[in-house]
Amino acid sequence: MPHLNTGTWIDSLNTNVIPYLYDKEYDYYYPTKSMLEIKNKDLLISYTQEAYKQIIKEVQFDFERDDPFIFRNEFVFKKIMTKEDLYSNILRFDFVKTLDSDYKLIEANADTPCAIPETFYGNFIAIPNQDKENVANKRLAEIFINECNKVKLKHNYTTINIAFAASDEYIEDWANAQYLYENFKRFNTHKEYNAFLVPLSQLAIYDDDKRCGVYFEDNMIDVLYRLHPVEMMINDISEDGYSVGVKLIEFHYNDIVKLINPPGSIFLQNKELFKYLFGMSFIPKTLNGSSQFNRKVIAKPIFGREGDGIQIFNNMNECRNRLYKLSDYLIQEYIEQPTEQIETVNRDILNAYITYSIFMLNGYPSVLYTRASVNPVCGVDAFWIPCY
Numbered sequence: 001m002p003h004l005n006t007g008t009w010i011d012s013l014n015t016n017v018i019p020y021l022y023d024k025e026y027d028y029y030y031p032t033k034s035m036l037e038i039k040n041k042d043l044l045i046s047y048t049q050e051a052y053k054q055i056i057k058e059v060q061f062d063f064e065r066d067d068p069f070i071f072r073n074e075f076v077f078k079k080i081m082t083k084e085d086l087y088s089n090i091l092r093f094d095f096v097k098t099l100d101s102d103y104k105l106i107e108a109n110a111d112t113p114c115a116i117p118e119t120f121y122g123n124f125i126a127i128p129n130q131d132k133e134n135v136a137n138k139r140l141a142e143i144f145i146n147e148c149n150k151v152k153l154k155h156n157y158t159t160i161n162i163a164f165a166a167s168d169e170y171i172e173d174w175a176n177a178q179y180l181y182e183n184f185k186r187f188n189t190h191k192e193y194n195a196f197l198v199p200l201s202q203l204a205i206y207d208d209d210k211r212c213g214v215y216f217e218d219n220m221i222d223v224l225y226r227l228h229p230v231e232m233m234i235n236d237i238s239e240d241g242y243s244v245g246v247k248l249i250e251f252h253y254n255d256i257v258k259l260i261n262p263p264g265s266i267f268l269q270n271k272e273l274f275k276y277l278f279g280m281s282f283i284p285k286t287l288n289g290s291s292q293f294n295r296k297v298i299a300k301p302i303f304g305r306e307g308d309g310i311q312i313f314n315n316m317n318e319c320r321n322r323l324y325k326l327s328d329y330l331i332q333e334y335i336e337q338p339t340e341q342i343e344t345v346n347r348d349i350l351n352a353y354i355t356y357s358i359f360m361l362n363g364y365p366s367v368l369y370t371r372a373s374v375n376p377v378c379g380v381d382a383f384w385i386p387c388y
Contacts, residue, residue, distance in 0.1 A: 006345050008033045012125050017179060018117045020171050026381060029345040031118075035126055036340065036370050036387040038356065044103050047282045048093050048358045048365045051105055056363075058276050059086050059267050069272045075234065077249045077263055085253070085264040089143050090116075091360040092369070094378075095282070096337050096353070103356065104284050104335050109305075110268035111261055112229050114172055116140075117179040118384050119359060119369040126386035136367045141187035143361060144180070144225065147258050148193050151222050154255070159192045161219045166227035168199040173227045180225060194219070200228055205244045205251075214248065214257045223258045230266040231303055271302050271330035285333040289326045291316050296334035298377075299323060307379035342372045342385055350374055352383065 002015045004022065010031045015021060022029050038044070060083040062070040071078045092113035095103040120140055124133040148160045162184070166177035181197040188195070196216050203224075204215045214221040226233075226248075236245030252259040277283045287293055293316040301309040312334055313319040319331060339351040352372035359366045371382040 004029075008345050009126055010345060013122060017121055017175070019175055027346075028348070028383065030384050031122070031126075031345065032342045032372060032383045032385045033345050033347070034341075034343040034385065036342075036354065036372075036385045038368060038370070038387050040101060040103070041368070044095060044356060044358065044368075045365045047095070047103055047105065048360060050280065051093055051108070051277075051282065052091070052360055052363050054277055054280065055108060055268055055273060056087060058273055059270075062273075062276070063267075069275075070267055070270050075230070075266065076246065077234070077253070080250065080253045081264055085262055086267060087363070088261050088265040088268055088360070089147075089362055090140075090261060091265070091268070092357050093360065095356045095358075096335050097356065099336050099338055103282055105282050106284070106335075106355075107271070107300075108269045108273075110265045112227050113359070114176050114227075115357070115369050115384070116176045116359075119357075119367050120183070121179065122384070123367065123369070123386050123388075127388045137183050138187050139361050139364075139366060140180070141183050144184050144223065144260065145188055145190070145193070147223050147260060148190065151258055152192075155222075157222065159194060160190075160222045161194050161196065161216075162223040162225070163196045163198045163203070163214075163216055163221045164225045165198045165200050165203055167201070174199075177225065177227050196221075200226075205238075205242075205247055207247060212256060214251060221257055223260065225260045229305075230263050233263075266303075269303070271300055271304075274330055274332065284335055287316060287331040287333070289320065289331075291331070293333065296336075297331055298334045299329040299331050301329060307377045310377045312376065337376065340372065342383065344383070352385075353378065354385070355382070356387075 003011050005011060063083045063086060088110040090113055092109040093105060094107040095105055097103055120137050144162060148162055152160050164177045164181040166173040168174050178197055181195060184195050198216045206212060214224060233245035238244045249263045251257045252263060275286050297313050297316055297319050299311045299319055337353050340354055342350050342352045352374055353376055355371045355378040357369040368387050370385050370387040371378050372385045373382040
């Protein structure tokens, strides 16, 4: 079992499970030496429960009235959806802490949330708790086991093939899919459920007189975990010009393959939803193009990921003058955050802003995950800081 040799707790981590602990492009190791105690955990958990309930309620309401800002035309599959398709099996809510120790929700990662190995494995290496680790990972596996059960019952199949797919060219994506695959095998007791770990490039999609479905080698896939964003999938074209991504989504809605997360999960992370989620204390104030607001504001791309494209302005007037197209962004009040001192594996002490995350499994809160960044906007260069 390969390990690092840093003289810290991270030497206990299996680098086959989390292979991106160190990248020579960055000055520091990804995990910190220090660990973080989360204060007011119950408050944070209560916010996630309310946020999920309200987001589902709002997005279903917006679907019924065909809101053009939430259900944008580029997502052509919206025509074959029903409002019951609007949910997420595995979702991650991200929060920041305010100066008065409250929390504000800044993002919902409902389509393809990552950091699963860090959260469900690494946290429990740093801060051992065997009972909690077992419960969390069993619940994670049950998402996939239960979907296999549903497909088997619905179609009266004798065997079920489930695939966990990601790009093997992206080390983090592959590690997340691999973790879910191994965790499924750890808890699955159904011998008739066959699991495969598959590079996305090795999946084949057929829709002809001989075969109709998703295949890996000669195996037709019944349940597919896909770590591949929907906004990319809808543009996937085969070498012969076939829209394989759209066809895969059609297969999901035609009960040919069950996708996890479902395609409709993309709409839960549309930041436009925040405009409708007013009246909740944990939602930052949302502004529009004509707002007069003389404090700092933050502009977030509607379907942005990992902090990419986020900009901070001194006031709303500056935001209007510098952004080319306001409608491509969610504009909110900027939340001033306290910093925490963290110690890196290199023994440096840094003042960092913390992002507090909770994974939601089928709508219920599970394990916490925290990142630390020397910048107010947490991006791909953030540290992972184990929490308890």
